[in-house]
Amino acid sequence: MQPILSVKNLTKEFKGFKAVDNVSFEVGEGEIFGLLGPNGAGKTTIIRVIATVLAPTSGTAEILGFDIVKQPEEVRKNIGVLTTDIGVYERFSGRENLRYFGELYGLSGDNLENRINELAKLLDMKDFIDRKSGKYSTGMKQKLAIARSVIHDPKVLIFDEPTSGLDVLASQTVRNFMLNSKESGKCVVFSTHQMRDAEKLCDRVVIIHKGKIIANDKVEVLKSKNNAIDLEDVFMKLVKSSF
């Protein structure tokens, strides 16, 4: 399998503190890959380094052969990144937000409008997309943020806790969106604290603890290796035993 995303010996230090410690993994086409780990494990930091908003201390990552350090603009063109704790332009409607980002990726005219309508349908945003986004609820903002991150239909989707703050229905909408993307040959990486989501969706997961990878395998394999009934059980056992 030809990897679409490959992370190679990635290390990120903040003033001597290793938030990410020599992390390597690969994700292929049509694969959903889970980043799991307790709070402060380094998941968001890994995502930000891949997304080129943070520079790696050492190591690197490649997306479709583009290096995150040497070709950051090419990398950003091919990834759609949703980070946690992110805002929207509150004086603009949802549609205007999407239009702006679409234009920044070079979309325009009917192409752009069709893409916006398509995403509004996929993410169930039709009821509110033309309202001022400053008045959105948490879940509505989250959906808008997801739509914005994939407006340019990138090959690689990287979502940091995409279902946080969403109700059951909205969570399902987002999960279906990720499954759809997988089916159309995308490579999806997402971090979550919802072990059930991970179990349902992920082909493979890594478990990160204190910046280091402590497991990297298919969910089924991890379960049998650790004598666990489900992924949550695997997570508990591995995190507690790795001190």
Add this chain to the structure above:
Amino acid sequence: MPKNIITIWKKELKDTIRDRRTLVAMILMPMFLMPAMTIGMFKLMDKIMKDQEKQTVKIALSGEDNSPELAEMIKSQEKLEIVSMNKDERKAVKEEEIDAAVVIPEDFQEKIEKQESASIDLIIKSTNTKSANVATILSVIITEFNNQVLQKRFSEQNIDSKILSKVSILPEDVATEKETGGFVLGFLIPLFIVMWSIIGGQYTAIDVSAGEKERKTLESLLLTSVKRRDIVFGKFLAVSSVAFVSVVVAIGSFYAALMYAGGFGPMDATGSGIAGSVAVNFSIEPQAILLLLAVSVFLILMFSAIILSISIFAKSFKEAQNYIGPSYLVVILPVVLVNSIPGFEPTLWYFAIPAVNATLLFKEVLMGTYDFGHIILTMGSLIIYSTIAILLAVKIYSKEGVLFRD
């Protein structure tokens, strides 16, 4: 120009216009503040001048009986108000209870009759400006009195008093009108342009940088494939456009207020005096307007880039305001200084100091002087400073510290 720069420029303008606070800072403030300041200032100047004209000085006059003639002349001078004193005149002048004291000595009349030279005593306090005026007023009276004395002596000796005719001065004061006209042209306009070049774009600059960081939208913008350089340029053009609009609004409404106040405005008959004379003296040649605009644009570009660089350092809107507040003083202070020193003759290198150079050049152009050395040095240095400031902003945006600063 890359398309993304235009996209960001347009978006930031739309965003800033939808914010009522920008509208207030960019349009309403200059629109109402400038005329209010202008009219208020003219009213004040008119009042000061009127007060000065009708101001009377209080003096004490003692020894009236020693020369009723002279005493009568002093009393009839309408600018002098005679107050009767029963305490020591020196003390009263010192305590500024009265402005001056005039003493006609006992032997005054006797000396005049003997054809000896006589004198009167004048007690003043030079730190009191009114007091200083008394000497001038008195000398006019004394000249007149001397004339009368001489005339009397000549006629006693049968000499025609015509030989007394002498050269006299007919003063005509034209200074105030021209000076106030020049003051408005050379002082207020440069000051207003510099002021609004900074204030006008300030709100938008903070909003698109620190504000965007605070609202957590900056990361999503940095996640797009747009070059960091293009992001900075787009934002920079938006800030500059806003500042430009507010400079134009400020100068435009100032001009309108001037014409209104000078012409048929709401001012009373007395109030229209100074504004009227300024409005009449106020004329700018078209090429001067073009030059003013061109230099203003470069000034605005420089300030916009600097403010954008400063405010991106800040984590929040508030913090950015704290940084920019003092920097504003750093600019305005030297500008006001070089602007208000009368007869200040700048050497060439003054035209390389940012903001100061524009102020001096505006002043020259408004007075009708075009010095090409000054124009080129001013424009050139402003372009260099703008470029440095923009490159700095791009550099700051290209570091991860733009998002995550400790």
